Amino acid sequence: MDKTITLDYGSGGRKTASLIHELILPAFGNRYLSTLSDGAVLPGAESLVFSTDSFVVSPLFFPGGSIGKLAICGTLNDVAMAGGEPRYISLSLVIEEGFETHLLENILEDAAAEVRKAGVFVVTGDTKVVEKGSCDGVFINTAGIGVLKRPGLSPAAMKSGDAVLVSGPLGNHGMTILLARHPQLLEGDLRSDCANLAPLAAALYSLGEDLKVLRDPTRGGLATVLSELAESAQLGMEIREKDVPVDPSVRAACEILGMDPLYSANEGKLIAVVSADRAQEALALLRRFPEGEKAAIIGEICEDHPGLPVLRTPWGSSRILTALAGAQFPRIC
Numbered sequence: 001m002d003k004t005i006t007l008d009y010g011s012g013g014r015k016t017a018s019l020i021h022e023l024i025l026p027a028f029g030n031r032y033l034s035t036l037s038d039g040a041v042l043p044g045a046e047s048l049v050f051s052t053d054s055f056v057v058s059p060l061f062f063p064g065g066s067i068g069k070l071a072i073c074g075t076l077n078d079v080a081m082a083g084g085e086p087r088y089i090s091l092s093l094v095i096e097e098g099f100e101t102h103l104l105e106n107i108l109e110d111a112a113a114e115v116r117k118a119g120v121f122v123v124t125g126d127t128k129v130v131e132k133g134s135c136d137g138v139f140i141n142t143a144g145i146g147v148l149k150r151p152g153l154s155p156a157a158m159k160s161g162d163a164v165l166v167s168g169p170l171g172n173h174g175m176t177i178l179l180a181r182h183p184q185l186l187e188g189d190l191r192s193d194c195a196n197l198a199p200l201a202a203a204l205y206s207l208g209e210d211l212k213v214l215r216d217p218t219r220g221g222l223a224t225v226l227s228e229l230a231e232s233a234q235l236g237m238e239i240r241e242k243d244v245p246v247d248p249s250v251r252a253a254c255e256i257l258g259m260d261p262l263y264s265a266n267e268g269k270l271i272a273v274v275s276a277d278r279a280q281e282a283l284a285l286l287r288r289f290p291e292g293e294k295a296a297i298i299g300e301i302c303e304d305h306p307g308l309p310v311l312r313t314p315w316g317s318s319r320i321l322t323a324l325a326g327a328q329f330p331r332i333c
Contacts, residue, residue, distance in 0.1 A: 166217075175254065177192070211282070218333055239312065
């Protein structure tokens, strides 16, 4: 750990992992938290999935969404990736003095629209107002509670031969936020993929134990999540670059700006690891939804190079997909 907290510690990559493992787990570590999944499965009359998140995106409004939509979708997705059916959400606001009321109203309308579509309830929350200059307009903290529908999702369930799927093109959210923040860099018509993935996850739950892992590749992108899964399971991955879906506009923007779409954030995509003999079925399930119509099988789990996902290029070369080392760009969610 460095002596001071830098923006890199919010990147979702190595610095974030250092913060978690060196400060947070030693302080709060327990059998629920130590799994480090998107949500915790809790015992009770029904097993519950519980997740919490904070949203500090800049700008507050961007093509394809807003901080309000992002807060609800992000919370629903975290519960769903842990095997839960979302039911209840808390929503707390930290509002900067002088923030325009009509903008706050728009943010809340966006959040409420996602709540209604998902059929969940915001059941508690809090509001604080801080002095001007203390935050960037609005920060939102949420927590989500759901009922466990698919227990046992874990990298420990993966085995050699399992298929790796993604639900659609990667990198849209990160590149959209970057260009919305710095429109002088490049002209483009990019939109965030911000979406509720719970219906897609629920469809995959029907695969039972053949569904091994679900993750949403937010900060750090696809490459960071695959690196974390491979390291946790101590298995290798073979990923085919030609099969990884990336929208042409995102690919072009990344090439011009010298960035990698595999490390760009997503807010409406999931990664699934599925038994090989159910992979085509899983693909068909994802493609039933508008958010999954461009889903793809991008690779397999293997026993070679344990702990490392390897990207095979169309030209016969390869490279290791490591976790994002720092902040490719901060404040994206």
